[in-house]
Amino acid sequence: MSWEGLLRELADPHTPLRASRLARLSDLPPARQRELARAWPGIDVSRRRQIVQRLLELSEENLEMDFSPVFLMALDDQDADVRVVALRGLTGEERLEIASRLLATLQGDPEPQVRAEAALALGNFVLFYVLGQLREKHFLPIEQALRKVIEDPDEAEEVRARALEAIGYCVDRPWVREAIRTAFESGRHRLRVSAVHAMGRSAEERWLPLLVRELTSDDPELRYEAALACGAIGDRQAVPHLAPLLEDQDQEVREAAIAALGEIGGEEARELLTPLLDDPSPAIRAAAEEALVELEFAADPLSLRSFLDDR
Template sequence: MGGRCAQDTAPLSTQPGGGQQGINREASLSLDSLAKNLAELSDESKPLVSSKLANLSATSPEEMVLFLEAWPEMGFERRRQIASQLVELAEEDPKLNFDDIFIACLRDPDEIVRVRAIEGLWEYENHSLIDHFITMLREDRQESVRAAAALALGKFALLAELVKLRPDDGAKVEKALVAVIDDQEEQIEVRRRAVEAIATLTLPNVTEIIQEAYQSDDDKMRVSAIYAMGRNSDPAWLPTLVKELGNPDNEMRFEAAGACGELGEEEAVPHLVRLFHDLDAQVQLCAIAALGKIGSNEAEAALREWLNHPEEHIRGAAEDAMEELGFSKDPFPFKII
């Protein structure tokens, strides 16, 4: 598995079977150490220690057996804490790999643990998970889990759009998401997450899905439609997004700004610049980040004016956007001679 270090090669023992015995001793010590680690993690009277959680990275099959024996014995709250912190650790350090643990936790009886497991597998692109996520989307009793499963399928929809997924798997993902979107008895939270997930597919029916979501009477569905327009990457959505940059609702303006950045159309720049003075700080920051993604000369000029802003978080956002802008204008700055 990724993240596991290869063992250093060393001379084999001259004694018959000595090398294998050494390996067995090391494996035994490793399992003993993991057993102690799991015992400490199970003790709810003690705070969780990141270094001990990190030791769960890249578990071997034998270590997973120990983990699966210890995991059900822990309380719900402790399992939730561990699952949440494993997700955070994996985000902070790409070298850590808890995939096997997250896959096992997809079947946990606690809904929060299942949601965290899905979140932890965000970068796991093996198609073997598609059927499991579809089953969770259709059958899990908890709305939060179904919604998370819908978002997880969005990753595979993107892979299908990039022709990095087998056609039959891509069709399976599309069919599952469309079925949920069309299910009027399903909770709006699940349906709107499915709209967001399917948005990366450049298909006529997807355009219709996004348009219908935008015309919905439900505010949350409309927010998801705006987000989906950005993921859909069709410049035809730009007039709608520019219009929504003036929406009185903060969340709609925020998503519209982000979607403009995803489209990368220079026409949006002057409209985004006006949001630099928005009363909502998150909308301000999103507009600044969007200019960095668009990367035009006009966007650069606007960002430079904010590099000396008196508020640190605005300056920092402008600096980050300038870095993004510089990369988008010249992704290969080193000339090949």
């Protein structure tokens, strides 16, 4: 099929979006990018949503496919849902050009759900900085933008929450710890959840007493986030406090506790996880096996094969 034929097919809402056709949008040269950009506004909005969603799925299935030029173009779409999916497609990108576009979206997009997604995507660049993969001078505008959002009482709560989660990795900044504590004590449910999430991203043991308390919260979302945060911190003191969550009424909380025990490791965690290999729930059995693989590998990479053979 010709390039012109592909553009016509993309615009036709009655034509199925075939993976083999969409793959041609990977690694688009500049001339084709411009042609697609000219044709894009003429495609029905529901079709544009379908296209970016399918491209996102294809990029997750095949990491060699690069649809970033399409996602960057879609950041200028008039539809907020298209822009949100485009941002998800750019998550994980390391180029400074992408960081600049994410910053511009965070600071200028009129829709809060889009700004929230941009804040979340910037979290990857915070992590790159913490890992030494992003220079200080390039990180500072990101830090300043996220801080401004977090501290702005007029900003939408979801945007502030996502910005806090994004900056959570950056524990060498005292203001970040203070922002986490302020959000946790704010009395606002969404901000409290994001604070617990950020505690996990910080991986700081200082938060463990607060997290242990949240493991007994009446709110399953807080129990879920606290369990994952305990796993990220990796302190074995959390193991006995995670044990009751293995029988939690909320399955997602159970799975979070299982994953956390796998991350923390140790004999006590192994003893708690092993019986779950015979749980009636297939999802729980699968989660327990994955957690035990994680645990065994962390303890002794050479023992992993014998564990898998026993299964």
